[in-house]
Amino acid sequence: MQTLLVVLLSIFNIMETFSQNITIDRKPVAAGKFYPAEKEVLLTGLSQLFKSCEKPTENLKVRAIICPHAGYIYSGKVAASAFSSIPKETFYKNIFIIGSSHVMSFNGASVYSSGDFLTPIGRVIVNKAIARELILKNKVFSFPTDAHIKEHSIENLLPFVQYFFRNNPPIIPIIIGTDDQNTVKKIAEALQPWFLPENLFIISSDFSHYPTYEDAVSTDLLTAQSLVSGNTSTFLKQLTDNSIKKIRGLATSMCGWTSGLTLLYLGESDKNLAIQVIDYSNSGDVNGAPRNEVVGYNALVMYEKKSFTFTNEEKQILFGIVKKTIETRLLTGKNYIIEESSIPETLKKPLGAFVTLKIKGSLKGCVGRFTTTDPLFSVIREAALSSAFDDPRFTPLTREEYEKTDIEITVLGPLKEIDSIDEIIIGKHGIYIKKGDKSGTMLPQVAIENRWTVDQFLGYTSKEKAGIGWDGWKNAEIFIYEGIVLHNQQ
DSSP states (O other), rough: HHHHHHHHHHHHHHHHHHHHHHHHHHHSSBTTTBBBBSSHHHHHHHHHHHHHHHHOSSSOOOEEEEEEOOHHHHHHHHHHHHHSSSSSOOOEEEEEEEEOOOOOOOOOOEEEOOOEEEEEEEEEEOOHHHHHHHHHHHHGGGGGGGGGSOOTGGGGGGGHHHHTTTTOEEEEEEOOOOOOOOHHHHHHHHGGGGGSTEEEEEOOOOOOOOOOOHHHHHHHHHHHHHTTTTOHHHHHHHHHHHHHHOOTTTOOOOTTTHHHHHHHHHHHHOOOOOEEEEEEEEGGSTTTTOSSSSSEEEEEEEEESOOOOOHHHHHHHHHHHHHHHHHHHHHHSSOOOOGGSOOOOOGGOOOEEEEEEEEETTTEEEESSSSSSSSSHHHHHHHHHHHHHTHHHSSSOOOOHHTTTTEEEEOOOOOOEOOOOOGGOHHHHHHEEEEETEEEEEEEEHHHHOOOOHHHHHHHIIIIIISSSTGGGGOOOOEEEEEEEEOOOO
C-alpha cells in the first residue's frame, strides 16, 4: 500500500510539473466585434486613430495610462490619445496591463502565465517569469487563467501596444475579479516591486455606463477629477456620490474602478507623481449614435512631475541665445553680447546646463556646467561657444555644418550624492562620478537613447567619461541630478 501511495504521489507530481509547462496561447475573441479582424484593415485604422487623436504639448515621463477598451469606432481615438502621451523614444522593459473582469467574479486577481496573447497583428509576448512569480508569492494572484479567455478589456488594447511600441516589450496581463477594497490593496502591494519607471502600467477602463449624454459628460468629469487628485479616499467618495445621485440609467461610473484604485494605491506614496486628463468623449459623439444611453471614455496619464519648467517664450529665448552666440562667432569672430534687461527673471537663476549639438543624429559637441553661481542665460551662452568650437573631441563647427546642426539644451537640477545605486532612475537621473582628480558625467537622456541598464549607465560613464575603468564607480563618489531636455531643430 505504501508503495502504491509513493507511485501515485510521483504521478501527481509529474502531472503538475507537466501542466505548468504546457503552453496555451490566448486566442483573440474580440477581433471582428470590437476591432477589425483583418491585419491590414486594423493597422490602417490604428494609423488613422493616432493621426487624429489629441496629443500632449509637452514631453512627459509616463508611468501609467488609463484608457478605454470599447469598440474602436467609439473609444479608439481616446485610447490613442492615452498612448500618445508617451514620448515615442521611451523604452519600457515590461508593460503591466490591468483590467477588471466583465465575465466572472473571484476574490483576487488572475494573471495569464501559460502562454502568449494572439491578435490579428501577431503575437504579444507574456513575461511568464514575472507572471508566475506573482502567482507563487501572492495568494491574491492564485486564480485560474480562465478569467482571460472571454475577457475583452486587455485584448482590445493589445493592437495599440503592438502599433505604438516598435520594440515589442513583454506584457503582464492581469484581470481583477473582486470589488473588495482590502483585496485590491493587497493586489497593489504585490505589484509594488514592479512599479518602477522602467515598466509601464496600463489601466483598461471605460467610464460611465448608460446615462444620457449630458449626465455622462458631467459624471465622467467628476470621476476623472477624483483620479487626478491621486487620493484613494477622494476617488472612492466620488464613486459613492455618483451612485447616491440616482442618475437615470447610470449602471457604473467606471467599469474598471478596481483597476483604477490599484493604480492609485501604487502611486500614493510617491509625491512626485501627478495625473492629468488627456482627452474625453463618449459614445454619443459618434455620428448617428444614440444619446439617451451612452458610455464615457477618459484618457488619463500618470507621470513624474518636473522640479522646474520653462514657458515656450523662455525656451525660445534660450535657443535664441545659443543660435546668436554661434552665428556671431562664425560670421564676425566676436562674442555675442546679451542685453540682460530683456532676459526674464527665471532665466537669471544660477542653474547648470549643457548644450548638445548633433548633425543628422551624430554628436558634434556637448559641453556644460553642473554647479554655478552664474545665471542660466550666461551658462547657456558659454556652453554654446564651448560645444561649437572648444569640444576637444571634435573639430570646430563650420558655417556649412551649422546649417545642418540640431540643438539640444539640458538644464540641470542640483547634484545629490547617493549611498546606493538603487536610487538611480533611468530616464530621470543623470550621473556624475568622481574619484580623486578624475570625474565624468552622462546626461539623463543618454541612458534612454542607448537603452542601458543602471549597471551599463554606471559602467560607460565610469570608463568613457571619468576614465577610471568599467568597475571604477564601485569605489568612487556617485552623484545624481535631474535635467529638463529642450529640443529645437534647425
